[in-house]
Amino acid sequence: MWWKILLFVGMTAMIIASYVTPAPQQQIGESSRIFYHHIPQAWICVLAFATSMVYSIRYLRSRRIEFDDRAVETARLGFVFCLLATVTGSIFARIAWGSFWNWDPRETSVFVLLLIYGAYFALRGAVQEPDRRAALSGVYSIFAFVTVPFLIFVLPRIVPSLHPDDSIVDSSMEFTMGPSVRVIFFASLALYTVLYFWMLNLSGRIGRLVRVREDLES
Amino acid sequence: MDGNYAAMAVTLVVWIGLFFYLMRLDNKVKRLEEKNR
C-alpha cells in the first residue's frame, strides 16, 4: 500500500516541480519541459517491449499460455506509452524545429516501434488457434526486438548528417543537464517505471481473472 | 508563465484522474480475487 501513496505524492510533486523550476534547456525554452514526460514514456515503451519479448521466450520454452497472456498485456501497455511518446515528441518537434515530423533518427526509431507493435497485433488478429497464435506472435516479437538495437544505437550514428537538428536534443539531454534538472528527470523516470509495473500487475491480475472465468464457463 | 500553470493544471488533472481510476480498479480486482478464493 505504502508505495502507492509514495507514487501519488512523488508524481504530483514531480509534475509541480517540472513546471516551477527553470526550463531544462534555455535555447528551446519553456517547451523543453516536455522532456520530463517524453523521455520516460519512450523508455517505458522500450521496457514494455523488452518485457514482452522475455515473456515470449518463456512461452516458447514452456508452452504455458499464461506467459503469452502476459506478453500481450505488456505489449498493449507499451503501445499506449509509445503512442504518448510519439505524440509528445511530435508536438515538441513542431515547436522546436517547425514541423511535426522531421525523421531524425529518434523519431524514426519510435515510429518503427509503433509499427512493430501494430504488426504484432495484426498478426495476433490473423491467427485463430490460441497456441499457434501465441507461438507465431512470440517468434515475431523476439525477431522484431532483435532489430531494435540497430535502430536505437547504430542508426543515429550512420545518418546524423541528414538531421543536424538532432544535436539540440542531444546537447540538452546529455551535456547541459543541470543538477535540479537531473533530479527531476531521474525521479520522473523512476516514477513512470513504478506506474508501468503497477499497470502491468493490474492487467495481469485481470487477465488471470478472465482465464478463471473462462475455465468455469467451459 | 500563465501558460505553464495552465499546462501544469491539465497534467495534474490527468495524473490524479488516472491514479484514482487505477486505485478503484485495484480494489475491484482484489475483491474479485477474494471471491474466487
Place this chain on the structure above:
Amino acid sequence: MPPRSTGLDSKALAVYAKDMRLELRSRYALNAILMFAITTLAVVSFSLGQSGLSPKLLSALFWIVIFFSAMSGLAHVFVREEETGTALALRLMADPDPVYIGKLAFNFSLLTTMAVVVTPLFFIFTDAPAEHIISFLPVLALGVIGLSGATTLVAAIISRASVKGALFAVLSFPILMPLLIALVAATEKVFGGSGLGEALAELQFLFAYAVVMITASLLLFKFVWQD
C-alpha cells in the same frame, strides 16, 4: 520428395533443389516478382522523366522498387507448402534447420535473379550514373542478403496464419526499416560518386544486420515450423 540423407548441407540442398524444380515448372514467384518490379520501374521512370534525378531520389526509388517487388513474391516459398498440403510431409522428412536454410537459399536466388534483371533496367530507365555500377554491386549484394535473411522467417510466420492478405508486407516493413534506411544512405553515397570508402559505416551496418537476422531466424524457425 528429397531423399532422406544425413548431413545438414545435403538436406538443405535437397529442399533447395525441390523448390527450384517446382519454381522452374510454374515460375509463379519469379513472374510475380519480375512483373511487379518492371511495372513499378516503368511507372516511376515514365512519371518522373529520365534525367536530372538526384542521387538521393534515385537511391530511394531503387529500394522502393526492390522492397515492394520482394514483398510480392518472397512469401510464396512457404505459402505454397501450406496451400498444396506438402508442409506436413516436409515436416516429417526434414529437420527445421535444413528446411530454413533451403528456403533462405531459394529466396536469395529469387531476389538475386530479380536484382540482375532490374538493376540494368533501372540504370537505363532513370539515367542513373552508370559509371558507379561497380561500386554499387557490394551494396546491392548486401541488400539482397539482408532482405532475404530477414523476410524468410516472416514468410514462414504468415504461411501459418489463417488470414494472409497483406500481412507479409505489414510484418516485414518494421523489421526491414533499419535495413532500408542504411541501404538508401549507402546507395545515395555511391550514386553521388563518393565511392565505397565513404559508405564503410553503412556497409558494416548492412553486414551486421544480415548476420544477426539470419542467426535469429535459425534459432526461432523451429518454433514456427513445428506445432
